[in-house]
Amino acid sequence: MTGTLPRPAARRARRWLPDLLRQAPFRRYWSAQTVSLFGDQISAIALPLLAVLGTGAGPAEMGYLTAAALIPNLLFSLLLGAWVDRYPHKRRVMVIADLGRAALLAAVPVAYLVGVLSLGQLYLVAFLTGTLAVLFEVAHGALFVSLVPRRDYVDANALTNGSRAMSYVAGPSAGGLLVQTLTAPVALLADAVSYLVSALFLARIRPARAPEPAAPDGTGFGIGQGLRFVARSRILRAVLLGTTTLNLFNYMFAALFVLYVSTELGLSPGLLGLVIGVGSVGALLGAAVTGRLVRRFGIGRTALVGFVLFPAPLVLVPLAGGPTPVIVGALLVAEFLSGLGVMVLDITVGSLQVAVTPERLLARVAGAKRTVNYGIRPIGAVLGGSLGAAIGVRPTLWIATVGAVAGLLWLLPTPIPGLRELPEPDTSAAA
Template identity: 50%
Template structure:
């Protein structure tokens, strides 16, 4: 008797091989749009905290609050995903999100010209750009799987992550130089322009959009949101990866809101020195993105995910123990960025490809929203916890605690099927859970 899984594999074998990604104009435009946007993001990630630290003399708690507010909209990701799930034209939603982020960021250089930049404005910009980012990400997942064949998920994610890694390589150095030469608020304008460029490139994508939902049929938004969360928690791969990602994000964001503060205030590094150190260290991300597919083939997708889950948070300890002459302090920041960048690429590329493989098409936006609500929702909580803990026990001790806590995230994976997974081809086609699948 022929099983469904066997039939699915036979059907996939009979399909013609998709064209190489580098000859696919649709993917190349998406790749270019993401690359331009990522480069701008690296500049803002450096400039926004430096506005708070150097221009507005913010405390550790205030800097952590800025990081928390940027990620706080992800707590509503469950609702974003359910809403996006019922909307046709995912590309239009992504373009809208890019335009909103560009407009919000452009208010900072304008306020700088009027000598009116404040912490309140920084907080508002963080919330608006964070909300638009959640909208973009909720639409991106179903858009990506319509654009890229299943057999090319790992390759596509590797190329996209390579661009992200390259942005970490050059972005901080460019950002540091721009901040030093033009001031941080003006440097943010670069990110606003990058979002405009991304929107223009996405607008030129000749992608066939999915049909609009038929009338008002189907359950209400809250019911769809619950369905996405229920499926995520029922699925053994998604449940374990969610626990791991959430733990990693909580502890790494305990450190993320404090690293630039610590490097500037405690280590005494200038904006250009921080930018150069982060840029040099970002070669680890680039190397990790390039090698992730090879490593996953050598040791298996599951083991690569587990290795990345430890290598990503652990190097924060190097920053915490940094001291001595300038070259040693800058070198510790560089080494930590290098190792963490390699780890996060190994973790993200393989885990994103695995998730794309196991989530049914009908549930992608809802699962993406549910996953983002819990996973990314831990980021603002971690940032706030980091600021409060730093005020209580000091920044250096908080960074050490974040490194240790982040490494514990791998414990979520050990009892799951993930560590034993050799390749994505060994998985059957995703089958929706009838208990939670709804139109």
């Protein structure tokens, strides 16, 4: 026995696959994304635990470690987006980014085993892996459009976001189990291996058409061109303003959620973990149904649903009160519906961004969006903490949950609500 399915059985199994996953190039792209996302969830647990247990890091040092991973988004997104748009081999960039992250993470357990691991090394690893993550993310849009026909953008985004949702469901548990059984340094090797597997899948992709167009020589390096394009495009400008507004208030909420639930509502860590896990299940369902919603109601109206369904259910958090079962029930509903909504939002907004952007500007637009969206997150977190200290945690949560819905208002006076299908690239905004 070889362990492989007989050919008739293999054909029957393949019929259950979505059409896109029957195509080897996209299947390899999706597999690379999926493996990498699960590895990221392992590092999200293992690296902070290693900082605490291996180097004795305290609260301030943990904040610095988190900042080291995030700051490349602000420093390099525009610059790397401009460079990647002019470089004709985006897939090669993605493979190099994966290999670099694998090497950086593999060096950590080696340093730990020989007794030379320091907090400074962890800061450096977090910063450099964060930089390579930016490089990977700004490059992948061009590969995406070379693999996926325009009519399948929503379904393709649903599959990749479904992997992300599944990684949120299973990844933390797997990461915790690996850390508990193998220790944090060895668990990091699992993430390093995931990047190697991702690089292998990407290296084996052969797009059906000529991929990864470089910008014409006459356009200049164009660091600010992505921002200018977004500012000129009615659709992308509204989407960016809407998501930035939503992120500002959502990170106000996120900064206080755990504190409020654990202290003022009195939930145990186990119940808190259950609540967060249900949110991941909602995200998985959202990835499964978004394509159907788009086909039924159109891409524009479905995007509007995402802008409401993501933040609105979270009003149940400051509203929750009474016996513990009632509180837990309210939080479960809030997290489940919000998780569903965030997938609807991410899939529709991601599809709109790729559809509206000319291929030669994909990386620059991705860099511009990443700079703004990631730049607003720490501002929201600091604002939430400051308001929570000044006026109280519960009133701040009310402001955050209600304010986040205001992101929808940016989209209403634009063509987005009337869009049935994905729009064509906005060449006038690129002029």
